[in-house]
Amino acid sequence: MFDPITLDQLRAFVSVVEEGSFSAAARKLHRVQSAISTSMANLEAQLGVPLWDRSTKVATLTEQGQAVLGSTRRVLAEVDGLRRLATGMTMGLEASVSLCLDVLFPQNVLINLCAKFTQEFPAVDLRIDSQVRSAVSARVLDGTATLGVVTPKGLVRGLETQALSPIRVLPVVSPSHPLAAIEGGIASRHFVDAIHVVLSGCDDDAVSDQAGLSPRIWRVGDIHTKLEMLRAGLGWGNLPEHLIREDLRKGTLVVIRPTAWGDHENSLNLLIIYRRDTVFGPAQRWLQEQLTQLCAREAHLRR
Template identity: 60%
Template sequence: MLETFTLDQLRGLITVIEEGSFSAAARKLHRVQSAISTAMANLEAQLGVAIWDRSTKVARLTDQGQTILAAARKVCSEVDALRQLAAGMALGLEAQVSLCVDILFPLAALVDLCTQFRAEFPSVDLRVDTQTMTGVSARVIDGSATIGVASPMGVTAGLERKVLTTIQMVPVVAPTHPLAAVRGPISTTRLRDAIQLVLSELQGEGHADQAVLSSRTWRVRDLHTKHALLRAGLGWGNLPTHLVQDDLRARRLVAIRVEAWGEDEHTLYLSAVYRGDATFGPAHRWLLGYLEQVCLRDAAPVRPR
Protein backbone atom coordinates (compact mmCIF):
# COMPACT_ATOMS: atom_id res chain seq x y z
CA MET A 1 0.00 0.00 0.00
CA LEU A 2 1.33 3.44 -0.95
CA GLU A 3 2.33 5.77 1.83
CA THR A 4 0.50 9.09 1.97
CA PHE A 5 1.86 11.85 -0.21
CA THR A 6 0.67 15.44 -0.36
CA LEU A 7 -0.52 18.00 -2.88
CA ASP A 8 2.44 20.10 -1.82
CA GLN A 9 4.78 17.37 -3.07
CA LEU A 10 2.91 17.08 -6.37
CA ARG A 11 3.03 20.84 -6.89
CA GLY A 12 6.73 20.74 -6.05
CA LEU A 13 7.30 18.09 -8.73
CA ILE A 14 5.46 20.17 -11.32
CA THR A 15 7.37 23.32 -10.38
CA VAL A 16 10.78 21.62 -10.59
CA ILE A 17 10.07 20.52 -14.16
CA GLU A 18 8.53 23.84 -15.20
CA GLU A 19 11.39 25.88 -13.72
CA GLY A 20 14.10 23.48 -14.89
CA SER A 21 15.94 22.86 -11.61
CA PHE A 22 15.51 22.30 -7.88
CA SER A 23 17.07 25.67 -7.06
CA ALA A 24 14.76 27.54 -9.45
CA ALA A 25 11.75 25.71 -8.04
CA ALA A 26 12.84 26.67 -4.52
CA ARG A 27 12.99 30.33 -5.51
CA LYS A 28 9.57 30.13 -7.19
CA LEU A 29 7.99 28.49 -4.14
CA HIS A 30 9.88 30.66 -1.63
CA ARG A 31 11.45 27.59 -0.03
CA VAL A 32 15.02 26.55 0.64
CA GLN A 33 16.47 24.13 -1.91
CA SER A 34 17.01 21.41 0.67
CA ALA A 35 13.27 21.40 1.46
CA ILE A 36 12.43 20.85 -2.21
CA SER A 37 15.03 18.10 -2.56
CA THR A 38 13.74 16.32 0.55
CA ALA A 39 10.12 16.60 -0.63
CA MET A 40 11.00 15.07 -4.01
CA ALA A 41 13.01 12.25 -2.45
CA ASN A 42 10.13 11.47 -0.07
CA LEU A 43 7.63 11.50 -2.95
CA GLU A 44 9.73 9.02 -4.87
CA ALA A 45 10.02 6.75 -1.82
CA GLN A 46 6.33 6.98 -1.01
CA LEU A 47 5.29 6.11 -4.57
CA GLY A 48 7.84 3.32 -4.83
CA VAL A 49 8.70 4.43 -8.36
CA ALA A 50 11.98 5.79 -9.76
CA ILE A 51 10.95 9.31 -10.77
CA TRP A 52 14.30 11.00 -11.27
CA ASP A 53 16.97 10.13 -13.83
CA ARG A 54 20.14 10.14 -11.75
CA SER A 55 22.49 9.67 -14.71
CA THR A 56 22.51 13.44 -15.21
CA LYS A 57 22.99 16.45 -12.97
CA VAL A 58 19.97 18.30 -14.37
CA ALA A 59 16.44 17.71 -13.12
CA ARG A 60 15.26 15.07 -15.58
CA LEU A 61 12.45 12.54 -15.21
CA THR A 62 12.47 8.87 -16.09
CA ASP A 63 9.74 7.52 -18.35
CA GLN A 64 7.86 6.49 -15.22
CA GLY A 65 8.44 9.96 -13.84
CA GLN A 66 6.87 11.52 -16.94
CA THR A 67 3.76 9.44 -16.35
CA ILE A 68 3.69 10.49 -12.69
CA LEU A 69 4.08 14.14 -13.75
CA ALA A 70 1.08 13.94 -16.10
CA ALA A 71 -1.01 12.39 -13.33
CA ALA A 72 0.17 15.03 -10.85
CA ARG A 73 -0.88 17.82 -13.20
CA LYS A 74 -4.32 16.25 -13.58
CA VAL A 75 -4.77 15.86 -9.82
CA CYS A 76 -3.70 19.45 -9.10
CA SER A 77 -5.95 20.79 -11.85
CA GLU A 78 -8.95 18.92 -10.47
CA VAL A 79 -8.22 20.08 -6.93
CA ASP A 80 -7.99 23.69 -8.14
CA ALA A 81 -11.32 23.28 -9.97
CA LEU A 82 -12.90 21.82 -6.83
CA ARG A 83 -11.69 24.73 -4.73
CA GLN A 84 -12.99 27.21 -7.29
CA LEU A 85 -16.35 25.45 -7.43
CA ALA A 86 -16.70 25.44 -3.66
CA ALA A 87 -15.68 29.09 -3.41
CA GLY A 88 -18.26 30.00 -6.06
CA MET A 89 -21.00 28.07 -4.31
CA ALA A 90 -20.20 29.85 -1.07
CA LEU A 91 -20.88 33.11 -2.92
CA GLY A 92 -24.13 31.81 -4.41
CA LEU A 93 -22.65 30.81 -7.79
CA GLU A 94 -24.76 28.34 -9.73
CA ALA A 95 -23.46 24.90 -10.67
CA GLN A 96 -25.22 25.09 -14.04
CA VAL A 97 -26.82 27.66 -16.34
CA SER A 98 -29.33 26.71 -19.02
CA LEU A 99 -30.11 28.81 -22.10
CA CYS A 100 -32.51 28.25 -25.00
CA VAL A 101 -32.23 30.44 -28.10
CA ASP A 102 -34.39 30.83 -31.16
CA ILE A 103 -32.71 29.47 -34.27
CA LEU A 104 -32.75 33.01 -35.69
CA PHE A 105 -30.18 34.02 -33.06
CA PRO A 106 -26.83 34.75 -34.76
CA LEU A 107 -24.43 31.82 -34.39
CA ALA A 108 -21.40 34.12 -34.10
CA ALA A 109 -23.07 35.88 -31.19
CA LEU A 110 -23.81 32.55 -29.50
CA VAL A 111 -20.20 31.38 -29.85
CA ASP A 112 -18.92 34.67 -28.43
CA LEU A 113 -21.38 34.44 -25.54
CA CYS A 114 -20.25 30.91 -24.69
CA THR A 115 -16.57 31.84 -24.97
CA GLN A 116 -16.93 34.78 -22.61
CA PHE A 117 -19.08 32.74 -20.24
CA ARG A 118 -16.36 30.10 -19.92
CA ALA A 119 -13.79 32.80 -19.17
CA GLU A 120 -16.00 34.39 -16.51
CA PHE A 121 -17.35 31.20 -14.91
CA PRO A 122 -15.00 28.26 -15.60
CA SER A 123 -16.61 26.12 -12.89
CA VAL A 124 -20.19 26.57 -14.14
CA ASP A 125 -21.63 24.13 -16.68
CA LEU A 126 -23.55 25.66 -19.59
CA ARG A 127 -26.50 24.00 -21.33
CA VAL A 128 -27.57 25.47 -24.69
CA ASP A 129 -30.67 24.45 -26.62
CA THR A 130 -32.17 25.81 -29.86
CA GLN A 131 -35.85 25.96 -30.73
CA THR A 132 -38.21 27.83 -33.03
CA MET A 133 -41.05 30.19 -32.13
CA THR A 134 -42.93 29.13 -28.97
CA GLY A 135 -40.54 26.24 -28.46
CA VAL A 136 -38.22 28.66 -26.65
CA SER A 137 -40.90 29.75 -24.20
CA ALA A 138 -41.97 26.13 -23.69
CA ARG A 139 -38.45 25.26 -22.54
CA VAL A 140 -38.43 28.16 -20.09
CA ILE A 141 -41.90 27.35 -18.72
CA ASP A 142 -41.09 23.67 -18.12
CA GLY A 143 -37.84 24.62 -16.38
CA SER A 144 -35.41 22.98 -18.80
CA ALA A 145 -34.05 26.46 -19.61
CA THR A 146 -33.77 29.36 -17.20
CA ILE A 147 -33.32 32.05 -19.84
CA GLY A 148 -34.62 32.05 -23.40
CA VAL A 149 -34.05 34.28 -26.40
CA ALA A 150 -37.25 34.39 -28.42
CA SER A 151 -38.59 36.05 -31.54
CA PRO A 152 -41.99 37.83 -31.38
CA MET A 153 -43.79 34.65 -32.48
CA GLY A 154 -42.15 32.78 -29.62
CA VAL A 155 -43.04 34.95 -26.62
CA THR A 156 -45.71 33.24 -24.51
CA ALA A 157 -47.99 35.03 -22.05
CA GLY A 158 -46.95 34.69 -18.43
CA LEU A 159 -43.21 35.12 -18.96
CA GLU A 160 -41.12 38.16 -18.17
CA ARG A 161 -39.73 39.76 -21.30
CA LYS A 162 -36.76 42.02 -21.93
CA VAL A 163 -36.20 43.30 -25.47
CA LEU A 164 -32.59 42.78 -26.49
CA THR A 165 -32.30 44.00 -30.06
CA THR A 166 -33.70 43.60 -33.55
CA ILE A 167 -32.69 41.46 -36.47
CA GLN A 168 -33.49 41.99 -40.12
CA MET A 169 -35.21 39.36 -42.22
CA VAL A 170 -34.91 39.47 -45.99
CA PRO A 171 -36.93 37.51 -48.59
CA VAL A 172 -34.55 35.74 -50.96
CA VAL A 173 -34.39 33.37 -53.91
CA ALA A 174 -31.62 31.73 -55.88
CA PRO A 175 -30.52 33.71 -58.96
CA THR A 176 -31.89 30.87 -61.13
CA HIS A 177 -35.38 31.14 -59.60
CA PRO A 178 -38.02 32.84 -61.80
CA LEU A 179 -38.75 35.45 -59.10
CA ALA A 180 -35.15 36.66 -59.27
CA ALA A 181 -35.87 38.20 -62.67
CA VAL A 182 -38.77 40.31 -61.38
CA ARG A 183 -37.97 44.01 -61.09
CA GLY A 184 -39.68 45.98 -58.35
CA PRO A 185 -42.18 44.74 -55.74
CA ILE A 186 -43.69 41.31 -56.38
CA SER A 187 -47.46 41.06 -56.05
CA THR A 188 -49.25 38.56 -53.83
CA THR A 189 -50.88 37.13 -56.94
CA ARG A 190 -47.47 36.40 -58.41
CA LEU A 191 -46.29 34.78 -55.18
CA ARG A 192 -49.40 32.69 -54.57
CA ASP A 193 -48.35 29.78 -56.78
CA ALA A 194 -44.63 29.96 -55.98
CA ILE A 195 -43.35 27.50 -53.37
CA GLN A 196 -42.56 29.30 -50.11
CA LEU A 197 -40.15 27.70 -47.65
CA VAL A 198 -41.44 28.10 -44.10
CA LEU A 199 -40.04 27.22 -40.68
CA SER A 200 -42.15 24.94 -38.50
CA GLU A 201 -41.90 24.67 -34.73
CA LEU A 202 -39.65 22.10 -33.07
CA GLN A 203 -41.55 22.21 -29.80
CA GLY A 204 -44.25 24.39 -28.31
CA GLU A 205 -47.93 25.07 -28.34
CA GLY A 206 -48.10 25.97 -31.99
CA HIS A 207 -48.41 29.38 -33.57
CA ALA A 208 -50.38 30.76 -36.46
CA ASP A 209 -48.44 31.12 -39.68
CA GLN A 210 -46.59 34.41 -39.98
CA ALA A 211 -45.54 36.03 -43.26
CA VAL A 212 -46.92 33.15 -45.35
CA LEU A 213 -48.26 34.42 -48.69
CA SER A 214 -48.03 31.38 -50.94
CA SER A 215 -50.69 28.71 -51.21
CA ARG A 216 -47.88 26.17 -51.67
CA THR A 217 -45.50 25.78 -48.73
CA TRP A 218 -42.61 23.48 -47.97
CA ARG A 219 -42.01 23.29 -44.23
CA VAL A 220 -38.68 22.63 -42.57
CA ARG A 221 -37.61 22.61 -38.92
CA ASP A 222 -34.06 23.82 -39.33
CA LEU A 223 -32.87 27.22 -40.49
CA HIS A 224 -29.81 25.85 -42.27
CA THR A 225 -31.94 23.34 -44.18
CA LYS A 226 -34.15 26.20 -45.31
CA HIS A 227 -31.03 28.13 -46.31
CA ALA A 228 -29.73 25.22 -48.39
CA LEU A 229 -33.07 24.66 -50.14
CA LEU A 230 -33.32 28.34 -51.01
CA ARG A 231 -29.81 28.31 -52.46
CA ALA A 232 -30.82 25.28 -54.52
CA GLY A 233 -33.61 27.32 -56.13
CA LEU A 234 -36.44 25.26 -54.67
CA GLY A 235 -38.53 28.18 -53.46
CA TRP A 236 -38.53 31.60 -51.87
CA GLY A 237 -38.52 32.59 -48.21
CA ASN A 238 -37.24 34.84 -45.43
CA LEU A 239 -33.83 34.46 -43.83
CA PRO A 240 -31.98 36.65 -41.32
CA THR A 241 -29.49 38.94 -42.99
CA HIS A 242 -26.64 37.80 -40.74
CA LEU A 243 -26.99 34.33 -42.30
CA VAL A 244 -27.18 35.42 -45.95
CA GLN A 245 -24.99 38.52 -46.23
CA ASP A 246 -22.16 36.59 -47.91
CA ASP A 247 -24.62 34.86 -50.26
CA LEU A 248 -26.14 38.18 -51.28
CA ARG A 249 -22.73 39.71 -51.97
CA ALA A 250 -21.64 36.65 -53.98
CA ARG A 251 -25.00 36.47 -55.82
CA ARG A 252 -25.66 32.94 -54.55
CA LEU A 253 -28.95 34.42 -53.35
CA VAL A 254 -30.92 37.44 -54.53
CA ALA A 255 -33.08 39.68 -52.33
CA ILE A 256 -36.60 40.24 -53.62
CA ARG A 257 -39.23 42.84 -52.68
CA VAL A 258 -42.67 41.72 -51.57
CA GLU A 259 -45.41 44.22 -52.31
CA ALA A 260 -47.65 43.12 -49.43
CA TRP A 261 -44.93 43.74 -46.86
CA GLY A 262 -43.76 47.23 -47.75
CA GLU A 263 -40.33 48.45 -46.72
CA ASP A 264 -40.13 47.90 -42.95
CA GLU A 265 -41.75 44.52 -42.59
CA HIS A 266 -38.58 42.54 -41.97
CA THR A 267 -37.65 43.84 -38.53
CA LEU A 268 -38.03 41.26 -35.75
CA TYR A 269 -37.35 41.78 -32.08
CA LEU A 270 -35.27 39.34 -30.11
CA SER A 271 -36.24 39.27 -26.46
CA ALA A 272 -34.91 37.55 -23.37
CA VAL A 273 -37.69 35.61 -21.64
CA TYR A 274 -37.69 34.07 -18.18
CA ARG A 275 -40.10 33.05 -15.47
CA GLY A 276 -41.18 35.70 -13.00
CA ASP A 277 -40.41 33.41 -10.08
CA ALA A 278 -36.89 32.62 -11.31
CA THR A 279 -34.03 33.35 -8.92
CA PHE A 280 -30.87 34.39 -10.73
CA GLY A 281 -27.41 33.84 -9.31
CA PRO A 282 -24.27 35.67 -10.50
CA ALA A 283 -23.83 33.55 -13.65
CA HIS A 284 -27.43 34.00 -14.80
CA ARG A 285 -27.29 37.75 -14.15
CA TRP A 286 -24.05 38.01 -16.12
CA LEU A 287 -25.53 35.97 -18.98
CA LEU A 288 -28.60 38.19 -19.22
CA GLY A 289 -26.48 41.33 -19.24
CA TYR A 290 -23.99 40.05 -21.80
CA LEU A 291 -26.79 38.94 -24.10
CA GLU A 292 -27.69 42.59 -24.64
CA GLN A 293 -24.17 43.41 -25.76
CA VAL A 294 -23.42 40.44 -27.96
CA CYS A 295 -26.68 40.22 -29.91
CA LEU A 296 -26.74 43.98 -30.47
CA ARG A 297 -23.28 43.80 -32.01
CA ASP A 298 -23.89 40.83 -34.31
CA ALA A 299 -27.50 41.47 -35.25
CA ALA A 300 -27.06 44.87 -36.85
CA PRO A 301 -29.52 45.27 -39.73
CA VAL A 302 -28.16 45.00 -43.23
CA ARG A 303 -30.58 45.10 -46.14
CA PRO A 304 -28.76 44.81 -49.45
CA ARG A 305 -31.01 45.14 -52.46
Protein backbone atom coordinates (compact mmCIF):
# COMPACT_ATOMS: atom_id res chain seq x y z
CA MET A 1 0.00 0.00 0.00
CA PHE A 2 1.35 3.43 -0.96
CA ASP A 3 2.36 5.54 2.05
CA PRO A 4 0.82 9.02 1.67
CA ILE A 5 3.29 10.64 4.10
CA THR A 6 5.90 12.57 2.14
CA LEU A 7 9.36 13.90 2.92
CA ASP A 8 8.03 17.32 2.01
CA GLN A 9 5.50 17.09 4.85
CA LEU A 10 8.15 15.96 7.31
CA ARG A 11 10.53 18.76 6.35
CA ALA A 12 7.71 21.29 6.66
CA PHE A 13 6.83 19.91 10.10
CA VAL A 14 10.42 20.34 11.32
CA SER A 15 10.61 23.81 9.78
CA VAL A 16 7.50 24.97 11.65
CA VAL A 17 9.03 23.76 14.91
CA GLU A 18 12.40 25.39 14.24
CA GLU A 19 11.01 28.67 12.91
CA GLY A 20 8.32 28.99 15.59
CA SER A 21 5.22 29.45 13.43
CA PHE A 22 3.49 28.38 10.23
CA SER A 23 4.11 31.76 8.64
CA ALA A 24 7.83 31.77 9.45
CA ALA A 25 8.20 28.25 8.07
CA ALA A 26 6.38 29.30 4.90
CA ARG A 27 8.83 32.17 4.38
CA LYS A 28 11.81 29.87 4.91
CA LEU A 29 10.47 27.29 2.46
CA HIS A 30 9.32 29.96 -0.05
CA ARG A 31 5.71 28.80 0.11
CA VAL A 32 2.42 30.39 1.07
CA GLN A 33 1.20 29.92 4.63
CA SER A 34 -1.94 28.12 3.51
CA ALA A 35 0.20 25.42 1.88
CA ILE A 36 2.04 24.80 5.15
CA SER A 37 -1.22 24.70 7.12
CA THR A 38 -2.71 22.21 4.68
CA SER A 39 0.42 20.08 4.79
CA MET A 40 0.30 19.94 8.59
CA ALA A 41 -3.39 19.09 8.62
CA ASN A 42 -2.82 16.26 6.14
CA LEU A 43 0.11 14.93 8.17
CA GLU A 44 -2.03 14.86 11.31
CA ALA A 45 -4.80 13.04 9.48
CA GLN A 46 -2.41 10.47 8.02
CA LEU A 47 -0.72 9.80 11.36
CA GLY A 48 -4.00 9.82 13.26
CA VAL A 49 -2.68 11.98 16.11
CA PRO A 50 -2.90 15.74 16.83
CA LEU A 51 0.51 17.34 16.32
CA TRP A 52 -0.45 20.94 17.05
CA ASP A 53 -2.38 22.67 19.79
CA ARG A 54 -4.21 25.43 17.91
CA SER A 55 -6.08 26.81 20.92
CA THR A 56 -3.53 29.62 21.28
CA LYS A 57 -2.57 32.39 18.87
CA VAL A 58 0.59 30.56 17.88
CA ALA A 59 0.23 26.81 17.43
CA THR A 60 2.39 24.72 19.79
CA LEU A 61 3.36 21.08 19.73
CA THR A 62 1.21 18.58 21.60
CA GLU A 63 2.80 15.73 23.59
CA GLN A 64 2.18 13.49 20.59
CA GLY A 65 3.81 16.10 18.38
CA GLN A 66 6.91 16.13 20.58
CA ALA A 67 7.24 12.37 20.21
CA VAL A 68 6.70 12.53 16.43
CA LEU A 69 9.30 15.30 16.12
CA GLY A 70 12.13 13.05 17.35
CA SER A 71 11.21 10.28 14.93
CA THR A 72 10.82 12.77 12.09
CA ARG A 73 14.31 14.15 12.61
CA ARG A 74 15.77 10.64 12.62
CA VAL A 75 13.96 9.79 9.37
CA LEU A 76 15.20 12.96 7.67
CA ALA A 77 18.75 12.35 8.91
CA GLU A 78 18.66 8.83 7.45
CA VAL A 79 17.35 10.13 4.14
CA ASP A 80 20.04 12.80 3.99
CA GLY A 81 22.64 10.15 4.77
CA LEU A 82 21.27 7.94 2.00
CA ARG A 83 21.57 10.80 -0.47
CA ARG A 84 25.16 11.53 0.57
CA LEU A 85 26.00 7.86 0.23
CA ALA A 86 24.45 7.61 -3.24
CA THR A 87 26.19 10.80 -4.36
CA GLY A 88 29.50 9.49 -3.07
CA MET A 89 29.04 6.15 -4.83
CA THR A 90 28.50 7.87 -8.16
CA MET A 91 31.89 9.51 -7.57
CA GLY A 92 33.56 6.21 -6.63
CA LEU A 93 33.27 6.65 -2.85
CA GLU A 94 33.25 3.44 -0.86
CA ALA A 95 30.29 2.46 1.32
CA SER A 96 32.70 1.27 4.01
CA VAL A 97 36.42 0.86 4.64
CA SER A 98 38.21 -1.43 7.07
CA LEU A 99 41.47 -0.95 8.92
CA CYS A 100 43.43 -3.47 10.99
CA LEU A 101 46.11 -2.13 13.32
CA ASP A 102 48.86 -3.75 15.30
CA VAL A 103 48.18 -3.39 19.02
CA LEU A 104 51.32 -1.24 19.31
CA PHE A 105 49.77 1.48 17.16
CA PRO A 106 49.38 4.78 19.10
CA GLN A 107 45.81 5.18 20.33
CA ASN A 108 45.92 8.98 20.22
CA VAL A 109 46.79 8.82 16.52
CA LEU A 110 43.88 6.43 15.95
CA ILE A 111 41.41 8.73 17.73
CA ASN A 112 42.60 11.73 15.70
CA LEU A 113 42.29 9.68 12.53
CA CYS A 114 38.70 8.66 13.35
CA ALA A 115 37.70 12.23 14.25
CA LYS A 116 39.03 13.54 10.94
CA PHE A 117 37.47 10.64 9.03
CA THR A 118 33.93 11.26 10.28
CA GLN A 119 34.20 14.91 9.23
CA GLU A 120 35.63 14.10 5.81
CA PHE A 121 33.43 11.07 5.01
CA PRO A 122 30.24 11.24 7.12
CA ALA A 123 28.45 8.66 4.97
CA VAL A 124 31.23 6.04 4.95
CA ASP A 125 31.34 3.35 7.63
CA LEU A 126 34.72 2.70 9.23
CA ARG A 127 35.59 -0.71 10.66
CA ILE A 128 38.64 -0.98 12.92
CA ASP A 129 40.27 -4.13 14.25
CA SER A 130 43.38 -4.63 16.43
CA GLN A 131 45.59 -7.68 16.17
CA VAL A 132 49.08 -8.87 17.10
CA ARG A 133 51.87 -9.13 14.54
CA SER A 134 51.14 -11.52 11.64
CA ALA A 135 47.42 -11.61 12.47
CA VAL A 136 47.23 -8.10 10.97
CA SER A 137 48.70 -9.35 7.69
CA ALA A 138 46.27 -12.28 7.73
CA ARG A 139 43.29 -9.91 7.95
CA VAL A 140 44.56 -7.95 4.97
CA LEU A 141 45.36 -11.03 2.90
CA ASP A 142 41.91 -12.59 3.38
CA GLY A 143 40.17 -9.29 2.60
CA THR A 144 38.74 -8.70 6.07
CA ALA A 145 40.69 -5.44 6.17
CA THR A 146 41.55 -3.23 3.22
CA LEU A 147 44.46 -1.53 4.97
CA GLY A 148 46.67 -2.69 7.79
CA VAL A 149 49.42 -1.26 9.95
CA VAL A 150 51.98 -3.79 11.09
CA THR A 151 55.51 -4.10 12.43
CA PRO A 152 58.18 -5.77 10.24
CA LYS A 153 57.96 -8.95 12.34
CA GLY A 154 54.30 -9.27 11.39
CA LEU A 155 54.79 -8.73 7.66
CA VAL A 156 54.16 -11.67 5.33
CA ARG A 157 54.87 -12.13 1.64
CA GLY A 158 52.49 -10.91 -1.02
CA LEU A 159 51.65 -7.53 0.47
CA GLU A 160 52.57 -4.02 -0.63
CA THR A 161 54.09 -1.78 2.04
CA GLN A 162 54.48 1.89 2.82
CA ALA A 163 56.70 3.05 5.67
CA LEU A 164 55.35 5.14 8.54
CA SER A 165 57.30 7.06 11.14
CA PRO A 166 58.77 4.69 13.75
CA ILE A 167 57.51 4.46 17.30
CA ARG A 168 59.75 4.18 20.34
CA VAL A 169 59.60 1.06 22.50
CA LEU A 170 61.24 0.81 25.89
CA PRO A 171 62.18 -2.15 28.11
CA VAL A 172 60.51 -1.52 31.46
CA VAL A 173 59.82 -3.08 34.84
CA SER A 174 58.00 -2.19 38.01
CA PRO A 175 60.16 -0.27 40.50
CA SER A 176 59.71 -3.26 42.84
CA HIS A 177 61.28 -5.69 40.33
CA PRO A 178 64.87 -6.84 41.06
CA LEU A 179 66.07 -5.54 37.69
CA ALA A 180 65.00 -2.01 38.68
CA ALA A 181 67.61 -1.98 41.44
CA ILE A 182 70.50 -2.35 38.98
CA GLU A 183 71.86 1.01 37.88
CA GLY A 184 73.12 1.63 34.36
CA GLY A 185 73.49 -1.16 31.81
CA ILE A 186 72.25 -4.59 32.91
CA ALA A 187 74.36 -7.58 31.90
CA SER A 188 72.69 -10.59 30.34
CA ARG A 189 73.31 -12.82 33.37
CA HIS A 190 70.80 -10.78 35.39
CA PHE A 191 67.96 -11.76 33.03
CA VAL A 192 68.39 -15.53 33.46
CA ASP A 193 65.85 -15.78 36.29
CA ALA A 194 63.63 -12.88 35.16
CA ILE A 195 60.32 -13.58 33.39
CA HIS A 196 60.12 -11.95 29.98
CA VAL A 197 56.49 -10.97 29.23
CA VAL A 198 55.93 -10.84 25.47
CA LEU A 199 53.09 -10.28 23.04
CA SER A 200 52.18 -13.26 20.91
CA GLY A 201 49.23 -13.97 18.64
CA CYS A 202 47.07 -17.02 19.28
CA ASP A 203 48.37 -18.71 16.13
CA ASP A 204 51.95 -17.55 16.56
CA ASP A 205 54.41 -19.78 18.40
CA ALA A 206 57.30 -17.40 17.86
CA VAL A 207 58.48 -15.16 20.65
CA SER A 208 57.53 -11.50 20.25
CA ASP A 209 59.61 -8.45 21.17
CA GLN A 210 63.35 -8.92 21.41
CA ALA A 211 63.89 -12.29 23.00
CA GLY A 212 67.00 -14.24 23.88
CA LEU A 213 67.92 -12.80 27.26
CA SER A 214 65.42 -14.61 29.46
CA PRO A 215 64.75 -18.34 29.10
CA ARG A 216 61.56 -17.85 31.11
CA ILE A 217 58.94 -16.42 28.75
CA TRP A 218 55.29 -15.64 29.41
CA ARG A 219 53.19 -14.95 26.31
CA VAL A 220 50.06 -12.79 26.44
CA GLY A 221 47.58 -11.99 23.69
CA ASP A 222 46.94 -8.28 24.30
CA ILE A 223 49.04 -5.31 25.21
CA HIS A 224 46.94 -4.13 28.15
CA THR A 225 47.34 -7.47 29.93
CA LYS A 226 51.08 -7.17 29.39
CA LEU A 227 51.04 -3.64 30.79
CA GLU A 228 49.22 -4.72 33.96
CA MET A 229 51.56 -7.66 34.49
CA LEU A 230 54.61 -5.40 34.24
CA ARG A 231 53.03 -2.87 36.59
CA ALA A 232 52.49 -5.71 39.07
CA GLY A 233 56.19 -6.63 38.95
CA LEU A 234 55.59 -10.05 37.37
CA GLY A 235 58.28 -9.62 34.74
CA TRP A 236 59.97 -7.27 32.29
CA GLY A 237 59.26 -6.43 28.68
CA ASN A 238 59.03 -3.86 25.94
CA LEU A 239 56.16 -1.39 25.70
CA PRO A 240 55.59 1.55 23.34
CA GLU A 241 56.52 4.88 24.87
CA HIS A 242 53.18 6.46 24.00
CA LEU A 243 51.38 3.85 26.10
CA ILE A 244 53.54 4.17 29.23
CA ARG A 245 54.33 7.88 29.21
CA GLU A 246 52.19 8.50 32.29
CA ASP A 247 53.59 5.42 34.07
CA LEU A 248 57.12 6.72 33.53
CA ARG A 249 56.13 10.13 34.84
CA LYS A 250 54.51 8.67 37.96
CA GLY A 251 57.23 6.09 38.50
CA THR A 252 54.92 3.07 38.30
CA LEU A 253 57.25 1.75 35.58
CA VAL A 254 60.96 2.40 35.09
CA VAL A 255 63.19 1.97 32.05
CA ILE A 256 66.00 -0.60 32.15
CA ARG A 257 69.03 -0.90 29.85
CA PRO A 258 70.01 -4.41 28.72
CA THR A 259 73.62 -4.05 27.60
CA ALA A 260 73.10 -6.76 24.97
CA TRP A 261 70.68 -4.64 22.98
CA GLY A 262 72.04 -1.16 22.51
CA ASP A 263 70.15 1.99 21.62
CA HIS A 264 69.08 0.78 18.18
CA GLU A 265 66.55 -1.51 19.83
CA ASN A 266 64.48 1.49 20.97
CA SER A 267 62.79 2.16 17.60
CA LEU A 268 60.15 0.01 15.96
CA ASN A 269 59.09 0.69 12.40
CA LEU A 270 55.45 0.64 11.38
CA LEU A 271 54.29 -0.25 7.88
CA ILE A 272 51.02 0.33 6.02
CA ILE A 273 50.16 -2.88 4.20
CA TYR A 274 47.61 -3.73 1.49
CA ARG A 275 47.04 -6.36 -1.16
CA ARG A 276 48.57 -5.83 -4.56
CA ASP A 277 45.20 -6.17 -6.28
CA THR A 278 43.54 -3.52 -4.09
CA VAL A 279 41.74 -0.75 -5.96
CA PHE A 280 41.58 2.23 -3.63
CA GLY A 281 38.63 4.59 -3.47
CA PRO A 282 38.77 8.15 -2.15
CA ALA A 283 38.27 7.19 1.52
CA GLN A 284 40.98 4.53 1.46
CA ARG A 285 43.45 6.85 -0.24
CA TRP A 286 42.63 9.48 2.36
CA LEU A 287 43.32 6.98 5.16
CA GLN A 288 46.74 6.20 3.70
CA GLU A 289 47.66 9.87 3.53
CA GLN A 290 46.37 10.68 7.00
CA LEU A 291 48.10 7.71 8.60
CA THR A 292 51.37 8.98 7.17
CA GLN A 293 50.79 12.57 8.27
CA LEU A 294 49.51 11.81 11.76
CA CYS A 295 52.29 9.32 12.53
CA ALA A 296 54.88 11.83 11.34
CA ARG A 297 53.31 14.49 13.55
CA GLU A 298 53.36 12.15 16.56
CA ALA A 299 57.04 11.42 15.96
CA HIS A 300 57.79 15.13 15.67
CA LEU A 301 55.98 15.93 18.92
CA ARG A 302 57.83 13.12 20.68
CA ARG A 303 61.16 14.56 19.59
